[in-house]
Structures are given as C-alpha cells and as structure tokens.
Amino acid sequence: MKYSEGKEKFIETWGTLGSQWGVNKSIAQVQALLLISPQPLTTDHIMEELKISRGNANMSIRQLLDWGIVYKKSVAGDRKEYFIAEKDVWKWALKIGNVRKQRELNPVLDLLKDISENTDKAKTAEEKEFAKQVKELNVFTQQLGSLADKVFLTPGGAMLFKLLKMFA
C-alpha cells in the first residue's frame, strides 16, 4: 500500500468512526490530519488537504482546541496561526473521554438522581417499575461514572495503564 493511499484511508475511516460516535466528521478528520503531520499546519493547509471550507476548518480547529487535544503554535516570521495535535494517544484519548463524560453523561447522571430522589412515591405498577428501573440505572451509571472519572482524571493515565496491564 502506498503512503498516500494509507493516509487517505486513515483519514476517511477516522471521520466515519467519528460520525458513528457522535463526533462531526470534519472535526475527526482534522484531528487525524494533524495527528500524522510532523509539522504544525495552517488553516489554509488543512482546508486544501481535506477539501473543506475556511469556515468549517476554523470551527473544527476551535473545537479541537477546546477539547484540549490540539495546540496553537506560532512560527517566527509568519503571521498565520499554526496548529499541532497532541500526539500522545493516551493523553488525547483520555481528554476526549473526559470531556464527553463531563458534558454528555453527567447531565444524565444528574437527571437520574433528580428523578430518583424527587418523584412522588410510586403507587401503580407502572410507577413502581419506573422507580425501580431509574434507581438501578442510577446506581449502575454512578459506578461507571466514578470509574470513568478515575480512569480519565488520574494523572498520566496511570489508571488506564494499570487497567490494561491487569486485564488486557
């Protein structure tokens, strides 16, 4: 397989994977591109390489900066902004996991807790089953969430490292 072919497939597949897991395709592809680039790239370079508009490129980069998995890098004598990806798989995987856990899972945890605690005492069969399932889900997600926090927030990914060593 030629480099260009492998590269194309990689970027394409990374974008598809993103879509399937709720990450915008362009964003995933920009990360892929930056990940395999040895030098920092400009917005223009990214636009050209991925054939996307300036607006799209800019938004995607912002999002990646926001997630903390892409950094700005200024180049002496050039006014343009350059961007470089976090290259350490462990680091960026944990950051993505953490961001998504905090932003998307935590609100659900809060709702489950709220429903568990504040719903009127169950009387009918429907109400009892509802209470039961929400409670179980609450306990379960609580535990998973707690594990996730440990894994994602332990410095240096030490927790994930330990896990993999122990179980994988």
Added chain:
Amino acid sequence: MKYSEGKEKFIETWGTLGSQWGVNKSIAQVQALLLISPQPLTTDHIMEELKISRGNANMSIRQLLDWGIVYKKSVAGDRKEYFIAEKDVWKWALKIGNVRKQRELNPVLDLLKDISENTDKAKTAEEKEFAKQVKELNVFTQQLGSLADKVFLTPGGAMLFKLLKMFA
C-alpha cells in the same frame, strides 16, 4: 415531581443521550419506554406513547431485537406481537457495548493493522510520522479492544463487576 413528568423527562433525555452517541433517538426512546414498562407492549402502544409512525416503531423494535436487548413475547388470545425489554442493566449495557465494539471498532482495528503491516517502508518525515502514529494507535486500540472484549464477553458481566468493585 409527578410520575408523568419524570417519565417524559427520562424518555426525552435517553433519546438525546442516544443521539449524542450515535444511536437513533427513536430507538433509544423505544428502549427507554419498554425498560420502564411492567408489561410487554405492542407496536401500536409504542407508536401512540412516543407519537411515532408505524414504520419507525417497527424499525426501532427490529433494531433492538437485533441487538438482543428486547424480546418478543406472545400473549394468549392476541394475535399481535408484544415486546419486552431486557431489564437487567448489566446485561443490556454489556450487549450494547459488545455489538458496537464488534461492528464499529473492529473494522477500524483491522484497518490500522492493515496499514501498519502493508504500507511501504517510510522514507520522508511525513511517512515516518504517519507510520509512527498509526502504529501507536494500533497498539493502543488493540489493548483497549482486548479489555473491552473481556469486559463485554465475560459471562454474567463478572469482569465489569470486578472492575467496578476494584476501582470505583
């Protein structure tokens, strides 16, 4: 909070969470509805409750059956099909995790492996960085995948249980 209010919020939130993680909203909501229902429900009941079309309800149910987290149940003296959700959080969470791992992550693992093994020897800086990142990603996902398989496939969710007990 009233039961009806809690129920509505729960179903709504579950749908939203699904969307964010690449699961169709209707599918997630049908699961939510079945999950909290003490009896099996018919397609018509689901349509009415969630205000969705017959086609949508039917497709959603098929998908859930396909994932193995909803079962058919026949009711004596009624020709209609009834459906009931897998109620054990552990069971269905592991099944969903497993199905998605196999269908969406495994192809990526295969591609990474393929690229790693079959790409022409790297010569330029670009090519070297590409090879390096793909290799790292390959190792990393291999390990994560192996852990995931253990967690998802150990009977009775014993592995996840152990993990939670140890680390959460």
Added chain:
DNA sequence: TTTAATTTTCAGAAAAGATTGAAAATTCAG
C-alpha cells in the same frame, strides 16, 4: 382456501446536521 389482521418495506417528505462563503471583526506590521 378466503380474508381480515398484522407486520414489513421503502419511496418520498421532513427534519436535523454539516458545510459553505462572503461579510464583519480582529490583529498587527509599518
């Protein structure tokens, strides 16, 4: 069989989500 009930399919409609591109805002060298 026949036929009425039920389920499935799928073309087209609607909604959601992604992308563009040009105007506005910002930045900074001179």
Added chain:
DNA sequence: CTGAATTTTCAATCTTTTCTGAAAATTAAA
C-alpha cells in the same frame, strides 16, 4: 493610526439522516 492579512461569524445552502404512511407481504383464524 492605517490598512492589509488573518480569523471569526453566521445566514443560506447542501447533505445526510430520520421519519412517515401507504402499499405489499405475511400470517393465521375461520
């Protein structure tokens, strides 16, 4: 400052995904 370079914003457009509803297929009671 000035103005050219660069970045950001966002309404309009395009694409993809989801959903509908009615026709076709299937099922099973009579």
